[in-house]
Amino acid sequence: MANHSKTFYEILSCARSLIIAGGYSGFSYADISEVVGIRKASIHHHFPTKVDLVRTLVTGYREEAEAGIAELERHCPGPADQLRAYLGYWQACIGDATKGYCVCALLATQIPVLPQEVVLEVRAHFRALSAWLTSVFERGSKQGSFILSSDARSEAETFMATVHGAMLSARAYGDPKMFGVITQPLIERLVVAQ
Numbered sequence: 001m002a003n004h005s006k007t008f009y010e011i012l013s014c015a016r017s018l019i020i021a022g023g024y025s026g027f028s029y030a031d032i033s034e035v036v037g038i039r040k041a042s043i044h045h046h047f048p049t050k051v052d053l054v055r056t057l058v059t060g061y062r063e064e065a066e067a068g069i070a071e072l073e074r075h076c077p078g079p080a081d082q083l084r085a086y087l088g089y090w091q092a093c094i095g096d097a098t099k100g101y102c103v104c105a106l107l108a109t110q111i112p113v114l115p116q117e118v119v120l121e122v123r124a125h126f127r128a129l130s131a132w133l134t135s136v137f138e139r140g141s142k143q144g145s146f147i148l149s150s151d152a153r154s155e156a157e158t159f160m161a162t163v164h165g166a167m168l169s170a171r172a173y174g175d176p177k178m179f180g181v182i183t184q185p186l187i188e189r190l191v192v193a194q
Contacts, residue, residue: 008046010036012057020100024054024110024118051115054107058121061103062128069132079140080191087163087183094167095176105164130156146190155190162186 014035018027029040029050036043047053068089076082093099104125111119133156140146148155166182 004046007036007038007042011038011043011046011053012060015053015057016061016103017100019054019057019103020106024107024114051117054115055117055121058104058107058118058125062121062125065125066128078145079136079143080145080187082136083159083187083190087180087187090163090167091176091179091183094170094179101167101171102164105167108164109168126160129160133157133160140190145192147192148190159186 011032014032015027018031018035021027029043032038032043033040043053047056069086072082072085072089076085090102094101104122107114107118107122108126111122114122130153134153137146137148137152137155137159141148141152150158163183163186166179169182170176170179
């Protein structure tokens with residue numbers, strides 16, 4: 001994301017927290033104004049509409065996710081370690097109320113009521129994540145470190161859906177540990193005993 005003012009980023013950060021807490025329809029510019037301590041007109045200066053704000057937020061979120069995946073690949077060369085690190089990242093986030101859940105997963109639950117511009121960004125996030133996970137599953141299978149029960153793309157989609165479902169289950173139960181209870185068997189089933 002380009003360099004913007006401190007206020008620009010404070011607005012985005014606040015919107016992210018409010019989306020995690022209550023979804024797209026669960027906040028207004030008045031809420032942001034109160035939290036950030038600025039007038040609504042100042043928010044409109046940076047983001048003329050709520051659609052502009054949330055689309056910018058999701059675009060930035062996608063860029064963060066891509067940078068995080070690139071960093072993960074640099075530090076975890078093996079496919080199994082990459083999946084473990086990915087799950088570990090989310091386990092830590094879910095266990096820390098200040099970090100929260102995947103913004104795109106939460107917004108995806110609201111696609112029927114989201115503006116089309118936001119829907120396109122959310123779907124782009126899922127396509128990019130699916131492509132990365134598919135590549136991880138393909139490498140793991142080719143290296144003989146994964147046992148796949150179907151093709152790499154199907155495995156990636158199942159893995160992604162399970163991870164996001166585990167996030168929602170952890171939230172529904174009010175128990176961050178539920179995430180690990182659901183996701184740990186994914187790795188155990190997949191990885192060939194060495």
